[in-house]
Amino acid sequence: MVALDAFAYYSSPAEDARATASLLNERFASWRTRDVLEAVTGEEFPGRVALVSSFGAESVVLLHLVAGVDPATPVIFVDTGKIFPATHRYRDELVEQLGLKNVHLPRPATVPLAKADPFGALWMQDTDACCGVRKVEPLARALEGFDAWISGRKRFQGGERGRLPLVEADGSRIKVNPLAGWSRDDVAAYRRLHDLPEHPLVTDGYASVGCIPCSDRRREGEDERAGRWRGQEKTECGIHLGLATFEAEGSGI
Numbered sequence: 001m002v003a004l005d006a007f008a009y010y011s012s013p014a015e016d017a018r019a020t021a022s023l024l025n026e027r028f029a030s031w032r033t034r035d036v037l038e039a040v041t042g043e044e045f046p047g048r049v050a051l052v053s054s055f056g057a058e059s060v061v062l063l064h065l066v067a068g069v070d071p072a073t074p075v076i077f078v079d080t081g082k083i084f085p086a087t088h089r090y091r092d093e094l095v096e097q098l099g100l101k102n103v104h105l106p107r108p109a110t111v112p113l114a115k116a117d118p119f120g121a122l123w124m125q126d127t128d129a130c131c132g133v134r135k136v137e138p139l140a141r142a143l144e145g146f147d148a149w150i151s152g153r154k155r156f157q158g159g160e161r162g163r164l165p166l167v168e169a170d171g172s173r174i175k176v177n178p179l180a181g182w183s184r185d186d187v188a189a190y191r192r193l194h195d196l197p198e199h200p201l202v203t204d205g206y207a208s209v210g211c212i213p214c215s216d217r218r219r220e221g222e223d224e225r226a227g228r229w230r231g232q233e234k235t236e237c238g239i240h241l242g243l244a245t246f247e248a249e250g251s252g253i
Contacts, residue, residue, distance in 0.1 A: 013172035021174055024167040033178045036166070037069045040148065040176050048147040049176075050074040050104075052139065052239070055091040056209040057224075058187050060196045062152040062179055067098040075103045076142045076149075080134040081113075082123070082211035086200045093197060106142040108134045123213045127229055134211075139239050148174040156184050157208075158223035184224075 024044070028036050041049055051066050053059045053075055066073050077091060095103055116122060116133045123130040143149060154177075155164050164180045179187070191198065201209050205217035207224045216230040 014169065017169035017172050017174055021165075021167045021169045024174070024176075025165055028166055033182075034065060034069065036176070036178050037065055037150075040150065040178075041066075041070050041073055045146075045148040045174070048145075049149060050076050050143065050146050051150040052076045052078075052143075053152060054078075054210065055087055055094060055199075057199050057202050057207055058154075059152055060094060060198070061182075061187050061190050062150070063094055063098055063100070064190075064194055064196055065178070066150070067100055071099045072101045074146075075100055076139065077103060077105055078135050078138050078142070079105050079107045080138075080211050081108060081120075082134065082213060084201060084209065084212055084215070087209060090197070090199050097197070104142055106138040108138050109141075112137065123211070127214060127232065136239055143173070146173065148176060150176045150178065152179055153177050154179050154182050154187070156182075156224070 028039070031039075051062065051073055053063055055063075055077055063075070066075070079088075091103075094100070113133055116129060122133070149170070153161050153164055155162050164177050166177055166180050168175050168177070190196075199206075199209055206215060207218035207226075208228050209215055210228055214229050216228070218224070218226055
């Protein structure tokens with residue numbers, strides 16, 4: 001077991017996390033995905049790790065894997081207030097089918113949201129600010145008390161994700177990306193093997209499903225996330241880019 005306090009001689013929690021991530025990457029390098037999840041939830045961070053899931057286009061695979069290891073693992077779904085109704089229905093379906101027992105639904109804080117986005121149209125002027133108040137801040141609150149979190153990102157999704165490690169540091173926390181090395185075919189094959197339901201919007205052309213205003217259908221030849229924030233350079237909502245900074249500095253709202 002690699003414990004964070006094993007590196008107490010480092011000067012900061014962030015450096016401890018980076019050292020731990022490096023050791024875990026080395027340890028897990030040749031492990032099966034399920035074995036990684038068992039070690040993370042049962043040995044390394046028992047009771048102190050959560051799965052963060054959008055219940056989006058490919059989420060069912062990791063949700064199924066985690067449920068098979070321990071269905072009581074905390075699952076965090078941030079309800080931004082702009083989620084497709086189909087995603088809410090799909091989430092409820094998966095929670096029941098997979099037997100997930102500990103699903104958290106954090107929402108934007110009422111007062112900061114009213115101040116930042118009084119008319120619900122902030123996304124039209126500043127998508128980063130909209131993501132900040134609707135998704136990043138609620139997730140930062142929801143992760144308080146956890147030492148690690150699990151993400152469903154994969155390298156084949158493109159952009160910054162192409163260099164995704166299996167384990168990384170996120171400020172003072174550890175972030176585990178158990179599907180980092182999976183291919184698009186791996187994901188599809190696993191879903192078929194276990195007869196897992198597909199997000200209903202996938203058949204309507206959505207390869208990546210987030211909030212309604214910032215999700216679009218994927219065009220032929222585009223990468224998996226091309227429909228997100230169509231026409232902008234933005235490729236991430238912010239939870240994978242600045243969550244630790246957001247927690248340290250505050251939202252500024």
